[in-house]
Amino acid sequence: MNTMLTVKSLGKSFKGKQIISNISFEVKQGEIMAILGPNGAGKSTTIRNIMGIMYPDEGSITFHHSKGATIPRHKIGYLPEERGLYKNVKVMDILLYLAELKDYPLDKAKQRALDYLKKFDLEGKEKVNVEELSKGMGQKVQFIASIIHEPELLILDEPFSGLDPVSQELFKQEIRNLAQNGTAILLSSHQMNLVEEMADRLFMIHRGQKVIYGEMTDVKMEYANFKCTIHGKNNKQDLAQLPNVQRVEQEDDRSIIYLSKDVQPTTWLRQLPNHINIQELTLNRISLHEIFIDIATDKNLLQEEGVEHA
Structure with a gap:
C-alpha cells in the first residue's frame, strides 16, 4: 500500500512545556490507523499539526509529496472532536458550503449528500436547521461533511460520540467501506473495543511520546x-x-x-x-482497553514482565 501521510520526528512546545516529542508514524492508503492516548497525551496537538491549524517546532509532515503549508488540505477530511456546524443553517446548505470550500463540484456534492442522508436515516432532513437535530443526528451530518468531498486522507476524532449502537454500526461499516475503497483513515477514539475491532495498526501516545506503534495483531501478540x-x-x-x-x-x-x-x-x-x-x-x-489502562495509569504491569512499551 502507498504511504499517504508521514509524520516524522514531530515536536511541539507551548510556553516552554514540551507537549509532543519525536512523534513518528505513517498512514497508508486503504488502512485504518488508530492514534490513542489518555487525555492530555498529545493526540489533539498531533492532529492539529497535521491539519495545519498549527505548525510543529520540530520534524515534518508529508502528505503524498507535499509538506507543511503546501499540503493540499482539500484532499483531507476532518471530523473534529469539538463539533462546529452552524446551528441556524439548513443541513443541505452547510454540506454544500463545506464541499465548496474543498473545491468539490456542487452537483456531485448534492447527490452524495442525499445518498448519505438516506444511508444514515436522515432522508428528508436536508431542509432542517442543524440546531433542530438531536446530538446523534448532528454527529451524522458532521461525518457526512467530513467525507462529502471524497478525501484521500480522513481524520476522525471521536467519531462515535453521541451515537446509539445502531448508528455506531452504520459508522463502522462506512469507515470500513471508505478504507476498502482506498481512503487512508486516521482514527482517534477512547472506545477501545471499537478501535480494537476496526484498526489495522495503532500508535499509542502518552505524555507526548510514543509508547506503542505497530500492527494490531502484532501489538496483541507482544503486549496482550x-x-x-x-x-x-x-x-x-x-x-x-x-x-x-x-x-x-x-x-x-x-x-x-x-x-x-x-x-x-x-x-x-x-x-x-x-x-x-x-x-x-x-x-x-487481555483487551486493548486493559493495555490502555495499564499505560495511562502507569501501572507498568507489562514492564514487570520485562517488556517495555516500545
Missing part, C-alpha cells in the same frame, strides 16, 4: 498476555501460587488470573489442581 477468568469461590492466595501467574484480581466469586508472558494456555490449563472451584472458565488475551 493471556488472562483466565474463573467463576467460583476460590482463595485468592491459592490462585496466586499457581504457575506462571503474574497477578490475581478477585471480586465476589469471580477471579481474574493474569498470566505471564509466553505461557502456553493449554499446558497451563492442564496444571490446574482439582480443588479449584470452576463454575465457568474463559481464557483469552
Whole structure:
C-alpha cells in the first residue's frame, strides 16, 4: 500500500512545556490507523499539526509529496472532536458550503449528500436547521461533511460520540467501506473495543511520546498476555501460587488470573489442581482497553514482565 501521510520526528512546545516529542508514524492508503492516548497525551496537538491549524517546532509532515503549508488540505477530511456546524443553517446548505470550500463540484456534492442522508436515516432532513437535530443526528451530518468531498486522507476524532449502537454500526461499516475503497483513515477514539475491532495498526501516545506503534495483531501478540477468568469461590492466595501467574484480581466469586508472558494456555490449563472451584472458565488475551489502562495509569504491569512499551 502507498504511504499517504508521514509524520516524522514531530515536536511541539507551548510556553516552554514540551507537549509532543519525536512523534513518528505513517498512514497508508486503504488502512485504518488508530492514534490513542489518555487525555492530555498529545493526540489533539498531533492532529492539529497535521491539519495545519498549527505548525510543529520540530520534524515534518508529508502528505503524498507535499509538506507543511503546501499540503493540499482539500484532499483531507476532518471530523473534529469539538463539533462546529452552524446551528441556524439548513443541513443541505452547510454540506454544500463545506464541499465548496474543498473545491468539490456542487452537483456531485448534492447527490452524495442525499445518498448519505438516506444511508444514515436522515432522508428528508436536508431542509432542517442543524440546531433542530438531536446530538446523534448532528454527529451524522458532521461525518457526512467530513467525507462529502471524497478525501484521500480522513481524520476522525471521536467519531462515535453521541451515537446509539445502531448508528455506531452504520459508522463502522462506512469507515470500513471508505478504507476498502482506498481512503487512508486516521482514527482517534477512547472506545477501545471499537478501535480494537476496526484498526489495522495503532500508535499509542502518552505524555507526548510514543509508547506503542505497530500492527494490531502484532501489538496483541507482544503486549496482550493471556488472562483466565474463573467463576467460583476460590482463595485468592491459592490462585496466586499457581504457575506462571503474574497477578490475581478477585471480586465476589469471580477471579481474574493474569498470566505471564509466553505461557502456553493449554499446558497451563492442564496444571490446574482439582480443588479449584470452576463454575465457568474463559481464557483469552487481555483487551486493548486493559493495555490502555495499564499505560495511562502507569501501572507498568507489562514492564514487570520485562517488556517495555516500545
